Amino acid sequence: MLLLVGSFLAFMLVGVPVAIAMAVASLLYLVFYGVAPDIIAAQRMIAGVESFPLLAVPFFILAGNxxxxxxxxxxxxxxxxxxxxxxxxxxAQVNIIGSVIFSGMSGTALADAAGIGTIEIKAMKDHGYPVDAAVGVTAASATLGPIFPPSLPFVIYGMMANVSIGALFMAGILPGIVMTALMMLTVVLFAYRRGWGSDAPFERRRLLSAGLEVVVVLSFPLAVYLLMAAGLSMNIAVGLALLALLALDWHFDFSAVMALMTPVILIGGMTMGWFTPTEAAVAAVLWSLFLGLVRYRTMTFASLARSTFDTIETTASVLFIVTAASIFAWLLTVSQAAQLLSDAILSITTNKWVFLLLVNLLMLFVGCFLDTIAAISILVPILLPLVLKFGIDPVHFGLIMTLNLMIGLLHPPLGMVLFVLSRVARLSVERTTMAILPWLVPLFVALLLITFVPSITLWLPKEMGLIR
Incomplete structure (x- = not known):
């Protein structure tokens, strides 16, 4: 075990990419100890990515692009x-609400930060906000991406922990709302302390128009339900409701109704059994193509090709990490590392709340050094047996792990959101880090609430019958 973990950490310290560090450390361990034939190791690596739920990864990435x-x-x-x-x-409030909406489409913090975050930072700077404030609130709101469904980390965690991805998606809704409320409250406190005013005049007509868009979007599932109650089949009911929505959108020229429909289609589709989470990813891509090519006509075949190649590049890196992490995690199990960690934690405490506190500290530390996908792939096989032993629901633990690792994305040395925003805002990494620090407070408050009040996470999936 010392060779495996030691060589991995050594490679990381000299700047070797995480996936390559895990792969080479695993190879060294296999060569020196001969714990398994080469063919077994190859099979373990292939098995790591040979999973139907993982098909959702490229499609959600493509939908965001x-x-x-x-x-x-x-x-x-x-x-x-x-x-x-x-x-x-x-x-700043717009920044948070925009991230909430966009998170229902992309499923990743990086897509949020690099996509709508770019627009938000520029707008805040143009309106006289300090660049540090713009970067801080953008970083904090970007963590919402993987908490609200759909979520790429939930897909990976669900596959590794053998947990319903649909249950994880539903479990993320209430925690996401709690995080949003805490961030908006933080903005209010900053606004009063620093004298921030409003950035758009209060216009009843604009507000009513935005409210009408929300009503139209929320009425879609109700319309489908009523049509089905009238005796129409589900497919016909959905088709008629979509036609009515399109007619309203074209007539009133709403600014965002069709975009707001993305999370409704995904969440509603999974809830009503139209498609699995993996099929929902395909539905997100088809809806994105419809918006870009038909409704808004802002997408060209050149930009479509560029998005496709970006997706291929990102997917390849994600799957390479999953492949390397799968063999690394397997060797950690074979080398009894999981058992040693289990014994060490059980020697410290047998109380599940103390265990959750210790695991939070561990994952916050790991999140600063490991890519999210790699961290989930490595930690789940090690920690899940302990989670089950303490009687903690694995869906609840999935939310805790994901939020911890999202906070890790905001920290050096490997916080990818940190580096993206540093580049977007043209700030040094050090100054970007300092700008983010105050916005960690609402994230840590949310983490404590989600960790120690399980009903925030589990109430909705239990009500929907997804977990017991």
């Missing part, structure tokens, strides 16, 4: 300005 290419982010931003731009600290 297509949404950016189709100009949907600009429409979401305009909608958020109409909805909350008149509040104190208006554009």
């Amino acid at each position: 297509l949404m950016n290419t189709a100009g949907v982010t600009g429409r979401i931003y305009a909608f958020a300005v109409a909805l909350v731009g008149w509040m104190k600290g208006g554009l």
Whole structure:
């Protein structure tokens, strides 16, 4: 075990990419100790990516890229300005609401930060906000991406922990709302302390228009339900409701109704059994293509090709990490590392709340050094037996792990959101880090609530019958 973990950490310290560090450390361990034939190791690596749920990964990545290419982010931003731009600290509130909406499309913090985050930072700087404030609130709101469904980390965790991905998606909704409320409250406090005003005049007409868009979107599932209650089949009911929605959208020229429909289609589709989470990823891509090529006509075949190649590149890196992490995690299990960690934790405490506190500290530390996908792939096989032994619901633990690792994305030395925003805002990494620090407070408060009040996470999936 010392060779495996020691060589991995050594490679990391000299700057070797995480996936390569795990792969080479695993290879060295196999060569020196001969714990398994080469063919077994190869089979373990292939098995790591040979999973139906993993098909969702490239499709969700592609959906996020297509949404950016189709100009949907600009429409979401305009909608958020109409909805909350008149509040104190208006554009900071817009930043949070925009991220909530975009998170229902992309499923990743990086897509949020690089997509709508770019627009938000520029707008806040143009309206006189300090660049540090713009970067801080953008970083904090980007963590919402993997908490609200759909979520790529939930897909990976569900596959590794053998947990329903649909249950994880539903479990993320209430925690996401709690995080949103805490962030908006933080903006209010900053606004009063620093004298931030509103950034858009209060116009009843604009606010009513934005509210009408929300009503139209929320009425879609109700319309489907009523049509089905009238005796129509589900397919016909959905088709008629979509036609009515399109007619309203074209007639009133809503700014964001069709974009807002993305999370409704995904969540509603999974809830009503139209498709599995993996099929929902395909539905997200088809809806993105419809918006870009048909409704808004902002997407060209050149931009479509560019989005596709970006998706291929990102997917390849994600799957390479999963492959390397799968063999690394397997060797950790074979080398009794999991058992040693289990014995060490059980020697410290037998109380599940103390265990959760210790695991939070561990994952916050790991999140600063490991990529999210790699961390989930390595930690789940090690920690899950302990989680089950302490009687903790694995769905609840999935939310805790994901939020911890999202916070890790905001920290050096390997926080990818940190580096993306540093590049977007043209700030040094050190200054970007300092700008993010105050916004960690609402994230840590949310982490404590989600960790020690399990009902926040588990109430909705239990009510929907997804877990017991």
